[in-house]
Amino acid sequence: MDTKAFKRSLHQSENYHRRGFGHQNEVMEVLNSEYQSSLISQIRSNNYQIERGEVTIRLAEAFGFCWGVERAVAMAYETRRHFPSEKIWITNEIIHNPSVNERLRDMKVNFIPFNGAQKDFSVVGAGDVVILPAFGASVQEMQLLDNKGCKIVDTTCPWVSKVWNSVEKHKRSDFTSIIHGKYNHEETVATSSFADKYLIVLNLKEAQYVCDYILNGGNRDEFLDKFKNAHSEGFDPELDLQYLGVANQTTMLKSETEQIGKLFEKTLMQKYGPSELAKHFMSFNTICDATQERQDAMFELVKEKLSLMVVIGGFNSSNTTHLQEIAIDYGIPSYHIDSESRIGPGNRLVHKPLSKDLETVENWLPSGPIVVGITSGASTPDKVVEKIIEEIFTIKNT
Numbered sequence: 001m002d003t004k005a006f007k008r009s010l011h012q013s014e015n016y017h018r019r020g021f022g023h024q025n026e027v028m029e030v031l032n033s034e035y036q037s038s039l040i041s042q043i044r045s046n047n048y049q050i051e052r053g054e055v056t057i058r059l060a061e062a063f064g065f066c067w068g069v070e071r072a073v074a075m076a077y078e079t080r081r082h083f084p085s086e087k088i089w090i091t092n093e094i095i096h097n098p099s100v101n102e103r104l105r106d107m108k109v110n111f112i113p114f115n116g117a118q119k120d121f122s123v124v125g126a127g128d129v130v131i132l133p134a135f136g137a138s139v140q141e142m143q144l145l146d147n148k149g150c151k152i153v154d155t156t157c158p159w160v161s162k163v164w165n166s167v168e169k170h171k172r173s174d175f176t177s178i179i180h181g182k183y184n185h186e187e188t189v190a191t192s193s194f195a196d197k198y199l200i201v202l203n204l205k206e207a208q209y210v211c212d213y214i215l216n217g218g219n220r221d222e223f224l225d226k227f228k229n230a231h232s233e234g235f236d237p238e239l240d241l242q243y244l245g246v247a248n249q250t251t252m253l254k255s256e257t258e259q260i261g262k263l264f265e266k267t268l269m270q271k272y273g274p275s276e277l278a279k280h281f282m283s284f285n286t287i288c289d290a291t292q293e294r295q296d297a298m299f300e301l302v303k304e305k306l307s308l309m310v311v312i313g314g315f316n317s318s319n320t321t322h323l324q325e326i327a328i329d330y331g332i333p334s335y336h337i338d339s340e341s342r343i344g345p346g347n348r349l350v351h352k353p354l355s356k357d358l359e360t361v362e363n364w365l366p367s368g369p370i371v372v373g374i375t376s377g378a379s380t381p382d383k384v385v386e387k388i389i390e391e392i393f394t395i396k397n398t
């Protein structure tokens with residue numbers, strides 16, 4: 001499929017909207033009252049710190065809603081205003097935050113049913129409005145909605161579109177796209193839909209496996225089994241690892257994406273020699289600024305003497321999970337929670353340890369004076385962070 005031509009024709013369609021509807025000011029007022037927090041503004045202006053009784057809170061210097069998420073949520077609110085009586089759908093959670101998604105449900109914005117394996121688009125009718133979330137939608141989904149005669153409101157973050165453009169460039173040169181991401185994450189599903197040949201690697205370990213295969217060969221069946229959900233149809237490691245371009249899910253750990261890019265570059269240089277490298281490898285910087293800033297701020301925060309860290313964000317939020325990984329790497333007790341409702345009664349917490357199910361912990365806030373580091377993922381409104389801080393103050397100071 002010529003994805004570029006399809007996108008071009010979609011962008012010209014009168015049913016396609018990606019620039020809002022001119023209700024920005026009214027919507028901003030509502031968003032500020034629903035998601036902003038005066039306590040967080042106060043902490044920001046106090047050098048990202050606040051003390052109350054036995055508790056010192058240290059906030060990361062970059063956290064919470066990123067530009068792309070704020071834009072997507074604002075566009076969803078605008079869409080409701082612009083189409084007051086139409087049926088509105090979202091192909092997926094607009095962002096990975098339960099409170100924001102709940103609020104949209106209250107506004108009668110419906111989520112396309114998903115049975116764990118596939119989405120049921122039969123519920124969507126001609127003339128319905130369908131919002132594509134900040135992390136985008138696959139080209140097949142866009143085509144299906146366009147064919148149905150839906151009005152499409154595309155909130156895909158421009159940073160994500162930038163990655164898609166890189167993948168289009170790989171395709172034009174008949175290169176395989178190596179995508180650093182999670183094969184079942186919506187953004188990576190969307191990105192891979194723009195590629196011709198692709199292979200998704202989760203981490204440096206998987207990238208190393210692929211590079212060893214490039215240099216030394218290996219067992220083809222084992223390779224295909226290892227990446228069974230993570231490659232394009234008909235992928236052949238013997239043929240399709242000679243010309244490579246690297247792309248990434250925008251919310252992966254920045255340092256790891258860079259290391260993976262360098263590893264493939266080095267491997268292809270070793271295999272084909274420095275003079276041939278440019279013919280075999282291409283790479284574009286597509287790490288999103290917001291992800292980078294939040295991770296950098298976390299690296300600063302963990303240098304401080306913290307009693308513990310609270311990492312706030314949806315449990316399926318990739319960028320939040322990476323923030324927690326940083327705390328763990330630095331040996332700081334850390335708790336990933338998605339809302340204030342995980343706290344209490346009393347000094348109890350339900351949290352999600354990395355790669356595990358939810359766990360309950362008693363007396364999670366130690367006695368005596370404590371310093372609590374706090375950060376939140378790019379989908380988390382300040383209001384949620386405020387409520388969590390207030391809960392911590394209440395437990396420790398009453």
Ligand code: SF4
Pocket residue numbers: 066067068069134135157158159160250251288289290291319378
């Ligand atoms: S994290 Fe980056 S890519 Fe994702 S929505 Fe925010 S700004 Fe866009």
